[in-house]
Amino acid sequence: MLELKFDKTKCADCKAVSCLVKCQYMHFDRDTARTEWQKVVNGEDSQVLHDCATCYSCEEYCPFGNHPFYLIVERQEEKGILPAPRPITTMWINQCQPIGRFTVGKVEEKAMSFCFLPQFGILAGGKLFEDIAWSSIFGQEFFCNAVYLHFARMSVIRDRLPKVIENIAKQGIKELVCLHDECYGTFTSLAPAYGIELPFKPVHYYEHLYDKLKELKDEIQPLNVKVAYFRNCSARLIPETDHFVDDIFGLIGVDRVQREYDHENALCCAELIRVSKGPEMADDVQKRNLDDMLKAGAEYCVFNCPGCWDSMVEKVVKTGIKPIHMIDLCKLAIGEEQALTPPEPALEV
Amino acid sequence: MSDIYATLQEIVGKDYVSNQAEERYFYGRDPGLMPPHEPDYVVMPRTTEEVQEIIRLANKEKVAVVPKGAGLSLTGLVIPQIGGIVMDMKRMEGIEVNEAGRYVIVEGGVTHAALKSHLQKNYPHLRHSIPDSPPIATIVANAVIHGQGRLTQQRGFNSDMVSGLEVVLPTGEVCRIGSCAVSSYWFSKGPPMPDLSGLFLGWFGTTGVITRLGMKLYPCKKMRDVMLYITDRAELIPDIIRKLSHTEMMEDIVVSCAPLPLRFKGVFNMLVYITGDSEEELEFKRKMAWDALREYFESRDGGFMGVSPYMKPSLLAMPSKDTTRFADVSKGGGFEYSGPIAPIEKYPQYVKKLEELASKYNLFYSSAARVIDGGHSMMFSFSYTFNRADPDTMNRAKTALDEAAEFALDEGGVIWKPNLNEQRMVMERMDPNTLKLLGKIKQLLDPNGIMNPGNWEAK
Amino acid sequence: MTQDYASQIHRCFRCGYCKFPTDYSSLNCPSFRRFRFDSYSTGGRLWLIYAWLRNEIDWSEHLAEILYACTTCKNCVEQCPMKFSTDIVDWIVGARSDMVEKGRIPPQVARFFEAVHGYGNPLKLLRSDRAAWADGTKKYEPGDEYLFYVGCLGSYDENGQKMARSLADVLSAAGVSFGILGNEEECCGNEVYMLGEMGLFQTLAEKNNQQFKELSVTNIVTLSPHAYNVMKNNYHQFGADFAEYHYTVYHYTQLLYGLIKENKIRLSNNKAKVTYQDPCFLGRYNQIYDEPRQILQSIPGIELVEMERNRENSFCCGGGSGNFVMDLLAGGKDSPSRARVREAHDTGAEVLAVACPSCLTMFTDAIKAEDLDDKLVVKGISQIVKESLSSK
Numbered sequence A: 001m002l003e004l005k006f007d008k009t010k011c012a013d014c015k016a017v018s019c020l021v022k023c024q025y026m027h028f029d030r031d032t033a034r035t036e037w038q039k040v041v042n043g044e045d046s047q048v049l050h051d052c053a054t055c056y057s058c059e060e061y062c063p064f065g066n067h068p069f070y071l072i073v074e075r076q077e078e079k080g081i082l083p084a085p086r087p088i089t090t091m092w093i094n095q096c097q098p099i100g101r102f103t104v105g106k107v108e109e110k111a112m113s114f115c116f117l118p119q120f121g122i123l124a125g126g127k128l129f130e131d132i133a134w135s136s137i138f139g140q141e142f143f144c145n146a147v148y149l150h151f152a153r154m155s156v157i158r159d160r161l162p163k164v165i166e167n168i169a170k171q172g173i174k175e176l177v178c179l180h181d182e183c184y185g186t187f188t189s190l191a192p193a194y195g196i197e198l199p200f201k202p203v204h205y206y207e208h209l210y211d212k213l214k215e216l217k218d219e220i221q222p223l224n225v226k227v228a229y230f231r232n233c234s235a236r237l238i239p240e241t242d243h244f245v246d247d248i249f250g251l252i253g254v255d256r257v258q259r260e261y262d263h264e265n266a267l268c269c270a271e272l273i274r275v276s277k278g279p280e281m282a283d284d285v286q287k288r289n290l291d292d293m294l295k296a297g298a299e300y301c302v303f304n305c306p307g308c309w310d311s312m313v314e315k316v317v318k319t320g321i322k323p324i325h326m327i328d329l330c331k332l333a334i335g336e337e338q339a340l341t342p343p344e345p346a347l348e349v
Numbered sequence B: 001m002s003d004i005y006a007t008l009q010e011i012v013g014k015d016y017v018s019n020q021a022e023e024r025y026f027y028g029r030d031p032g033l034m035p036p037h038e039p040d041y042v043v044m045p046r047t048t049e050e051v052q053e054i055i056r057l058a059n060k061e062k063v064a065v066v067p068k069g070a071g072l073s074l075t076g077l078v079i080p081q082i083g084g085i086v087m088d089m090k091r092m093e094g095i096e097v098n099e100a101g102r103y104v105i106v107e108g109g110v111t112h113a114a115l116k117s118h119l120q121k122n123y124p125h126l127r128h129s130i131p132d133s134p135p136i137a138t139i140v141a142n143a144v145i146h147g148q149g150r151l152t153q154q155r156g157f158n159s160d161m162v163s164g165l166e167v168v169l170p171t172g173e174v175c176r177i178g179s180c181a182v183s184s185y186w187f188s189k190g191p192p193m194p195d196l197s198g199l200f201l202g203w204f205g206t207t208g209v210i211t212r213l214g215m216k217l218y219p220c221k222k223m224r225d226v227m228l229y230i231t232d233r234a235e236l237i238p239d240i241i242r243k244l245s246h247t248e249m250m251e252d253i254v255v256s257c258a259p260l261p262l263r264f265k266g267v268f269n270m271l272v273y274i275t276g277d278s279e280e281e282l283e284f285k286r287k288m289a290w291d292a293l294r295e296y297f298e299s300r301d302g303g304f305m306g307v308s309p310y311m312k313p314s315l316l317a318m319p320s321k322d323t324t325r326f327a328d329v330s331k332g333g334g335f336e337y338s339g340p341i342a343p344i345e346k347y348p349q350y351v352k353k354l355e356e357l358a359s360k361y362n363l364f365y366s367s368a369a370r371v372i373d374g375g376h377s378m379m380f381s382f383s384y385t386f387n388r389a390d391p392d393t394m395n396r397a398k399t400a401l402d403e404a405a406e407f408a409l410d411e412g413g414v415i416w417k418p419n420l421n422e423q424r425m426v427m428e429r430m431d432p433n434t435l436k437l438l439g440k441i442k443q444l445l446d447p448n449g450i451m452n453p454g455n456w457e458a459k
Numbered sequence C: 001m002t003q004d005y006a007s008q009i010h011r012c013f014r015c016g017y018c019k020f021p022t023d024y025s026s027l028n029c030p031s032f033r034r035f036r037f038d039s040y041s042t043g044g045r046l047w048l049i050y051a052w053l054r055n056e057i058d059w060s061e062h063l064a065e066i067l068y069a070c071t072t073c074k075n076c077v078e079q080c081p082m083k084f085s086t087d088i089v090d091w092i093v094g095a096r097s098d099m100v101e102k103g104r105i106p107p108q109v110a111r112f113f114e115a116v117h118g119y120g121n122p123l124k125l126l127r128s129d130r131a132a133w134a135d136g137t138k139k140y141e142p143g144d145e146y147l148f149y150v151g152c153l154g155s156y157d158e159n160g161q162k163m164a165r166s167l168a169d170v171l172s173a174a175g176v177s178f179g180i181l182g183n184e185e186e187c188c189g190n191e192v193y194m195l196g197e198m199g200l201f202q203t204l205a206e207k208n209n210q211q212f213k214e215l216s217v218t219n220i221v222t223l224s225p226h227a228y229n230v231m232k233n234n235y236h237q238f239g240a241d242f243a244e245y246h247y248t249v250y251h252y253t254q255l256l257y258g259l260i261k262e263n264k265i266r267l268s269n270n271k272a273k274v275t276y277q278d279p280c281f282l283g284r285y286n287q288i289y290d291e292p293r294q295i296l297q298s299i300p301g302i303e304l305v306e307m308e309r310n311r312e313n314s315f316c317c318g319g320g321s322g323n324f325v326m327d328l329l330a331g332g333k334d335s336p337s338r339a340r341v342r343e344a345h346d347t348g349a350e351v352l353a354v355a356c357p358s359c360l361t362m363f364t365d366a367i368k369a370e371d372l373d374d375k376l377v378v379k380g381i382s383q384i385v386k387e388s389l390s391s392k
């Protein structure tokens, strides 16, 4: 059975307990943090297991890469703690269950993963994808399954992930450009944390965009706009990719506004907080985030994850800030159009 | 050329009557599972006077008359059981709105489509209760079968919203029912007088042809939204409905279950609709819905899911096309449902039966239950698909529906828009004196038995 | 016809969504709008075809009329909520082709085929008169940039000829190098295809492709959206090895708009309130909605107003599938062309602009029948552009 590579001694020696002390959603002083974290480590019940907002951030906060968040998820599941209502957990598990339907384009050794998110079919077009557009995989069979981290279902991930990796490899893929950074996070953080080996090389799509933009340098018209960057939960699994955001912004003449809730301090989209903790907390998180963007004078809000896009897009539009996905922002810079646009207000009255 | 045919041509004009095989074929069937029977004539009157003349002719010739809207009730109610004349009402399409009085008078063939678009264009602050039947369904027929629409959770059956009738009796006289019998206003279908609308609503056209109908209109708020609540415990659903309807703030509540798509498997999806004139009003109602169900949120037995803004248009659409799409999920062009009106507390038993029958007869199923009148009852649909090109699936679906109907009755429900067989089941269980009364009324109104024979025939 | 309609056609639920436009504001299947019996709706036709296939009803002239009263306008394809929606018109065409094969078609349709077969046009006019309108317009020679494919209505119909004439003049004024086929031009076969005579269609397509190839045609501009549609979407199946020889087809509104953008056509003031009819074969068949409107909006003085039903919800003129000749939907106020000119008149427009010679002829008659002669005129976009050509 796959087991989490977790080193108790690292936590025992840790003075800072950054995982909990820095948490955006639970507020512990250092001593309580240490006590509570030791309970988690030792498999005892802890407030942490009940109050965790499943934002993944502690994965980034831990300086030792000791996977505190994965441990929380493991412990929640062991104790039968449900971060979200049971039927919603069931719904998620069923909805993404493999069914033997392989939705693939003309796959080559270098391919793109659209995860299980149809938005990528809309986004991945134009010159930025001209040499790879047809080589794509999509659907349950290739779905990274990391979403179950929100539902205390590491067992589902352990169960499905090896098969997903095998499915990808079977397509003859050697290099996989992950359009959802949750996939990239799964392959470069979650999989190694469980000792799963990868028969292909995952590439973050930011790297792809960056390389492509460099090639298309002559066509770039600097956008000269101020943007707020919307950091999502899975970015916490792969903080090493964050520099690409600034690299890309640099290439296309975009100013990432200084704001309170960016980088390590980012707030998540809170959609799963709504599901698990209720609307009060979610509304508060979303409001703080939006107010912060406004205060910082952002003209655009740049999304990385289509999930965040879906939960925030209408609210962003209401503030007067323009929502845009990172891929689309790059397209604007080379004179192409925004492909993923905010929905028409659905009234039907 | 027969006399009847020639006379019908004289009455409505030759373009609007047919005795040809093609019209007889089409009008001899509906999309459901009842066996076909062809009419001898199909006629499309334009005015009340034309309807009267046709009815007089039918009395004289002793031929049957079956009024037809869109024929979408699926239970064969417009199949002329002994032939005769099918009267397609759809050329009677006048619409007259009384804005101050918040009602509309529609002619006998006005479709939900036509009224919806008329109001949107001319009276955007008014609305009517739109059912999820395809938009060609008619207002009158929907009221005649006690249909339910988007406003049924708040306002009762669509027939409860009727505010007056003009009827051509089976003997040819025109008769007004409700306030319009005394006044030029159509605000009430009966009160404060004896409510005679009951002689026509629910009768499937066996007591006359409704040529005009008053229908109450309701405020159309500027905004609508839909929330999605999920639980996996059928036994909690009655209480969830009670808690939600207690708020008196939900536009509509519909509970669905189906084995596919996979996100439906093992859970119940409740669509909870809200309306408001401002974002604040909507937000307040969202909060009320959350608060109402806090207990089950804490116990982790249920919760609200986010709904993608891209999914909302299809969920908010009136009518919902998804309901109709169910007919093609097995690529067979057909589905039918038995839809008992039932106590909400029976939800768990009904669901169990729904699934049991599906597996017994190897059928694809779904169910949508709509809350009626603030929670006094629900319409629970036992829906099964069939393949029109495969008689075996049709037989299996038919048998399953028969069993569902028996079960629904045994469990305290009453069959909605029953087919002939289900009408028999209902009448067998009916209080004998009530049944007698039914028979007397029918005999009194339709001495020659010409109106939609076979239906509600109390023997 | 590769579509195996017989194994699929039972899937229609006869729900009737196909009777409407998106907002349900009126009836949008022209034949249902005209006849009102459900048998004349899409669902009616599909159920009757199925009944005929299963021998539940016999062939009759009435059955055939019901089938042929469909103008193949594709409103049903646009509106049907089912997964098979895109196939509906193919099913109807498939059933027609079976009827043709069995020799069981209405006399009007038979006459249509005979005329095309014998005369190369459905109007039964002499081949030698095909280019009578052209009056000096040059014949296509290899090396010309465009072949102007005129089509039967443009060649013979009085109104169509005006449309063709203006287009030729506008193209000349813009300095476009083009030529016509003259009397050698063959019927495009779009209607023949839609009416289900696949043998005749194949002959026409092959002849045309052969001629295009011999003349090394690279670009074709058509007057009629019908010709545009069939050449773009159906010709490759017949007679032409497109891998080896290939041409590009344009509808004239696409070309004109390009010329306007490039400033090759200069337009001067033309004050008029204009509404525009989307032809089915340009709009719903080929999603060309913008160029015709953009042309009109480029003309100073023109105010473009929309009819209630427009773009993908446009209401067919009733002329499709050969009905501009056979007119199975004629008669009375409920005929589609008459209903549509009333709608055009309701916008307050004085000009009903069309991009299709079939719409032009249908509406010209309808305006007379509705007594709207002094209130509304119908004009081809090429005519409007010609009127607006700047003399400088």
Ligand SMILES: Cc1cc2nc3c(=O)[nH]c(=O)nc-3n(C[C@H](O)[C@H](O)[C@H](O)COP(=O)(O)OP(=O)(O)OC[C@H]3O[C@@H](n4cnc5c(N)ncnc54)[C@H](O)[C@@H]3O)c2cc1C
Residues within 6 Å of the ligand: B066, B067, B068, B069, B070, B071, B072, B073, B074, B077, B078, B089, B108, B109, B131, B132, B133, B134, B136, B137, B138, B139, B140, B141, B142, B143, B144, B145, B146, B147, B148, B149, B203, B204, B205, B206, B208, B209, B210, B211, B323, B324, B452
């Ligand atoms: C996909 C689908 C979804 C549906 N969803 C709903 C729903 O959400 N709510 C709902 O209520 N129903 C629903 N239905 C059932 C049904 O389609 C509707 O109730 C519809 O309104 C019936 O109208 P109709 O015009 O088709 O009636 P028809 O079937 O034509 O007629 C019904 C009855 O009324 C009689 N009748 C018709 N006109 C007159 C008249 N002028 N005078 C006297 N009697 C008359 C007929 O003889 C017949 O007995 C649905 C059906 C389908 C196929």
Ligand code: SF4
Residues within 6 Å of the ligand: C011, C012, C013, C014, C015, C016, C017, C018, C019, C042, C043, C046, C076, C079, C080, C081, C082, C088
């Ligand atoms: S063609 Fe489609 S929309 Fe029309 S009746 Fe059939 S199923 Fe319904």
Ligand code: SF4
Residues within 6 Å of the ligand: C018, C028, C029, C030, C031, C032, C041, C042, C045, C069, C070, C071, C072, C073, C074, C075, C076, C077, C089
């Ligand atoms: S193509 Fe047009 S005329 Fe033919 S059935 Fe469809 S909507 Fe009616």
